[in-house]
Amino acid sequence: MLVNNDLYKKSSKTQKIRCEICANYCKIADGSFGVCRQHKNVNGELFDESYGIVSSLSPDPIEKKPLNKFLSGTLTYSIGGFGCNMICLHCQNYMISHEYGDYSRGVKITPEAIVENALKYDCKSIAWTYNEPTIHLPFNKKTSLLAKQKNLKVIYVSNGYFSNKSLQEVLGFVDAFNIDLKSMSDDFYKKVCGADLDVILDNLRSIYLAGKHLEITNLIINDYNDSVDEINALCDFVVNELDENVPVHFSRAFPYYKMNDISPTNHEIVFKAKEIAMDKGIKNVYLGNI
Template sequence: MRGERGAMMWKPLDERVECTLCAHRCHIQSGAYGICRVRRNVNGELHTLIYGLVSARNVDPIEKKPLYHFYPATMSYSLGTVGCNFRCAHCQNYEISQATIEDIHLVEISPERAVSEALSMGCASISWTYNEPTIWFEYTYDSAKLAKAHGLATVYVTNGYITEEALTEISSYLDAFRVDIKGRENVYRKLCKARLEPVLASTKLAFDMGMHVEVVNLIIPGYNDSEEDIEWLCRWVLDNLSADVPVHFTRFYPHYRLNHVEPTPVLTLERAYEIARRMGVHYPYIGNVVGHPYENTYCPVCGTVLIERKGLYANLKLEKPECPSCGNPVPIVGLEEGS
């Protein structure tokens, strides 16, 4: 079968198998599928069904991920497949994340072809995005290993539900971990059919392993928009990661099963930004509000504009990772490599 091969990250349990790839740790009967619907028990062995199968392929500005401190103003070769281990009621890519292999057109792109195309298109990185990359583990692992050998940076745009075992396995080949922290436990239970703790654990592990981490918090009115919600997230980042980790507060728009919820007021996003700055987060951002000054990167010491943004366009006002006005070190990956 096209795209099918033996999977990594599992162990046998009599006639069942336990998938150890994500925090659901599915126990899968013979012939059955995991929650992601792309991993199947075939006669007591776990198989992936989506190796090399691509639903979406684009060359995106890295700012679209969003990654603001990782090779800014460069392009990223971006790939997605099908399926997800979450059931987010507000998913913006539900056409592929909640689809099955039979539902949509998928093309085959080998790791070798992906890396070759990324290089020929002048990209600085490869991103696995659009749907959850963890469930595409075998393909992203092989591709990341090859990409690193050819000088490309590698990016997971992820919900963070990967296990410690799987993240450790790929850690040598993964540079950036752009993670959604969607809110507190009630948000994960109500909107995603998942749990918060594994997301926090993997995010801290990625940071401790030396990956570049940026956090995105989509603020949904009535779910995670209180001052207590924002303060909780900021405190967690400060206590477990670093004041220098970028935190993106992004605007929700009605979509999928939350199309009855109003868009996030800009004032709510501005309040989140100001709370983050007050609490000591050095690099908060507002997202999905094109042209807002809180899209820009400012020196946390002297306030100089370091990167000016308008949507996906970034104008760099520094040539190395330090403020040109006061010399304060600025944690931006890639500037010394000539971004």
């Protein structure tokens, strides 16, 4: 599927194009893919190679996203795709984000069918989740606009690595976000995720200022992002630059993908994180994988 030409730029000197769908701003040579392995330069045009192909479709309790303060007690229709714009070494969904090989395990589906399914299961929303939704912006935008015509809310479960252009588009149709704030260390983001912390923080500020419902998840990993100083920094960011009413979810990590050498996160630090957050004045703190 050809991507709208306002989401990429052509070079006047070469056949390379600059993808502007996420904050990687990949410069893609003819015949090659960007970091996400979804967007391909074909003769100087950008194509989404998996448009309309999904890895997962399921009605879920909205609290599994996790969203605890948005449409509580309802079902959301969850949709996942393939690929990711980060390279997280601890990825919990690496089989669809990084090591899927091809799309033979995927399902071809139309936006109309997704909306029909959501209504059939009496869902009150659809949720783009399981892999990073931003990289499938044309497909999930078209689907989401159809969903909103049927009074369904739209949710993004995201790593927050939007480009400036994509964030503005996403803010136009998404009602609620859960953003995975993986660490308050730029070194962690660069080494473990291949990304830039400041981009995520700026996008969190923009989402909040746009008046969208926002919840934050922090996966705590032993010896990587589990220091009291880092948890303090995350809570200070929420309170001082967002709002004490923004829900924060602290979750345990387990050995997975390229971090098979870690041990499951100590319960003590997860409970300590909740204590720190509440002491800072954060009103809604939740624990996951306990």
